[in-house]
Amino acid sequence: STHFVEELAGAIAEVSRPLVLQLSFAGRKRAPILVGDRDAITASAPSHALIWLLFGDGISQKVEDNDALLTRSLFNKSSLSRVSAHLEMRTGRVKPIALVAVLLGIAPWCVYSASENRLLVGMTLVRNAPAIGAFCLDGSLPAYHLHRGFGAGAHNWLLQFEGGGWCNDIPSCLERAKTRRGSTRYMSKLEVFSGILSNNASLNPDFYNWNRVKLRYCDGASFAGDAEFNNGTSLLYFRGQKIWQATILDLIPKGLGRAQKALLSGCSAGGLASFLHCDNFAKYLPRNASVKCLSDAGFFLDERDISLNHTMRSFYDDLVSLQGVEKNLDRNCTSSLFYPTLCFFPQYTLKYITTPFFILNSAYDVYQFHHILVPPSADVHGHWNRCKLNPAACTDSQLEVLQGFRNDMLAALRMFYQYSGTGGLFVNSCFAHCQSELQETWLAVDSPKVNNKTISEAVGDWYYSRRISKEIDCPYPCDKTCHNLIPVSGNDFTNTKYFGSVIFGIGLASLSLFP
Numbered sequence: 001s002t003h004f005v006e007e008l009a010g011a012i013a014e015v016s017r018p019l020v021l022q023l024s025f026a027g028r029k030r031a032p033i034l035v036g037d038r039d040a041i042t043a044s045a046p047s048h049a050l051i052w053l054l055f056g057d058g059i060s061q062k063v064e065d066n067d068a069l070l071t072r073s074l075f076n077k078s079s080l081s082r083v084s085a086h087l088e089m090r091t092g093r094v095k096p097i098a099l100v101a102v103l104l105g106i107a108p109w110c111v112y113s114a115s116e117n118r119l120l121v122g123m124t125l126v127r128n129a130p131a132i133g134a135f136c137l138d139g140s141l142p143a144y145h146l147h148r149g150f151g152a153g154a155h156n157w158l159l160q161f162e163g164g165g166w167c168n169d170i171p172s173c174l175e176r177a178k179t180r181r182g183s184t185r186y187m188s189k190l191e192v193f194s195g196i197l198s199n200n201a202s203l204n205p206d207f208y209n210w211n212r213v214k215l216r217y218c219d220g221a222s223f224a225g226d227a228e229f230n231n232g233t234s235l236l237y238f239r240g241q242k243i244w245q246a247t248i249l250d251l252i253p254k255g256l257g258r259a260q261k262a263l264l265s266g267c268s269a270g271g272l273a274s275f276l277h278c279d280n281f282a283k284y285l286p287r288n289a290s291v292k293c294l295s296d297a298g299f300f301l302d303e304r305d306i307s308l309n310h311t312m313r314s315f316y317d318d319l320v321s322l323q324g325v326e327k328n329l330d331r332n333c334t335s336s337l338f339y340p341t342l343c344f345f346p347q348y349t350l351k352y353i354t355t356p357f358f359i360l361n362s363a364y365d366v367y368q369f370h371h372i373l374v375p376p377s378a379d380v381h382g383h384w385n386r387c388k389l390n391p392a393a394c395t396d397s398q399l400e401v402l403q404g405f406r407n408d409m410l411a412a413l414r415m416f417y418q419y420s421g422t423g424g425l426f427v428n429s430c431f432a433h434c435q436s437e438l439q440e441t442w443l444a445v446d447s448p449k450v451n452n453k454t455i456s457e458a459v460g461d462w463y464y465s466r467r468i469s470k471e472i473d474c475p476y477p478c479d480k481t482c483h484n485l486i487p488v489s490g491n492d493f494t495n496t497k498y499f500g501s502v503i504f505g506i507g508l509a510s511l512s513l514f515p
């Protein structure tokens with residue numbers, strides 16, 4: 001009833017520690033909701049339900065950028081959907097006005113503590129960052145989250161770049177500076193560590209006891225810019241490169257400088273940062289350390305869209321110019337190309353990276369599908385809308401375009417696949433984006449597999465040189481292990497895994513090119 005929901009909302013406002021709110025359906029608990037000093041609230045309901053969250057002036061409500069939107073939503077086999085809505089804290093206390101749930105199929109709710117099974121890691125501000133001019137877009141201090149290693153992993157380090165799109169002009173960067181993507185003032189002070197960041201040996205067997213760090217993203221250029229905008233009215237700091245340097249310098253005396261093993265990783269825009277900073281990372285560490293790098297969903301292609309325009313190339317060109325990125329790109333790459341800004345694309349700089357590298361990517365990466373191959377500007381009449389929501393609804397000609405995109409990605413990776421003696425590869429055929437930070441895709445009972453190997457196994461085999469780890473999936477729709485953003489068999493919600501929600505999915509068609 002409405003009265004019950006209002007009482008529940010009031011109770012949530014008073015919590016002082018993280019809680020999980022769960023929907024019970026047919027006697028089974030479903031889809032946890034994390035509430036408290038955290039910016040994510042995940043609601044679970046039957047797939048035909050609508051949920052509205054209305055909050056007062058302590059909260060700014062926004063749907064998270066594509067990176068998290070595409071990775072944190074989930075349909076399950078019993079037709080329940082998990083919908084992620086990321087709410088940004090502007091004050092230290094949540095003041096709900098109302099929480100209205102409209103459910104066509106009512107199910108009881110229960111509340112229990114998540115403290116025991118969710119690892120929440122606090123934020124550390126880089127206090128010495130101003131000494132080298134390292135600031136977020138709005139001038140706030142950069143930050144990271146560090147969870148200490150233990151036992152045999154006490155001297156090993158895993159650094160994970162946060163993702164979150166880019167900004168390539170003054171208006172979009174000014175807007176970004178008012179959000180958690182451009183300021184630590186609006187960021188959650190606690191982050192959930194899961195997947196490759198988990199401290200659970202059964203969920204992350206190869207890295208669970210390492211020192212694990214999540215580098216927060218607040219510059220809008222994959223930690224690579226070095227410029228400033230000041231027109232007397234507005235001031236923007238494009239200091240991603242200096243944020244990277246300041247963070248490393250802050251971690252070195254905390255043990256990173258004595259690392260025996262190290263892995264630099266990242267998701268999406270953070271995965272691109274892994275390509276850009278891999279060799280530089282190795283230079284900070286002892287010569288006898290085992291240093292390697294991983295990119296998850298960061299292999300963004302220099303690809304024409306369906307209108308034959310270079311939408312992504314144009315976007316990156318503006319980004320590199322605005323934020324002063326070119327001087328921080330690989331010099332061997334920039335000196336070899338007529339257009340040096342192309343070195344922001346991993347496919348051009350990959351061959352110059354000397355540190356062992358692992359590439360994790362979907363051949364049908366949803367972000368690239370929706371914003372590089374079929375951006376809104378190339379599909380003004382929405383002919384691709386149904387295909388974007390459900391690949392089973394794609395026409396034969398649309399599927400041919402998607403298979404062509406896969407072929408182009410594999411072609412860009414061919415030399416790496418054939419000749420890299422130290423490299424690793426995991427390219428599956430799932431409609432997904434970022435698969436290392438989410439437990440369901442990193443390592444779980446039903447996580448995605450290629451050649452009967454999970455992502456966690458593939459990465460671990462590569463890092464520890466247990467065996468050659470270069471896995472390429474067969475073309476869609478052959479892989480039945482996928483956690484997809486969108487359905488793979490029409491509207492049959494009971495026999496298919498999902499990694500997205502129709503409620504948010506419908507809105508994808510109206511999203512602007514980059515959040």
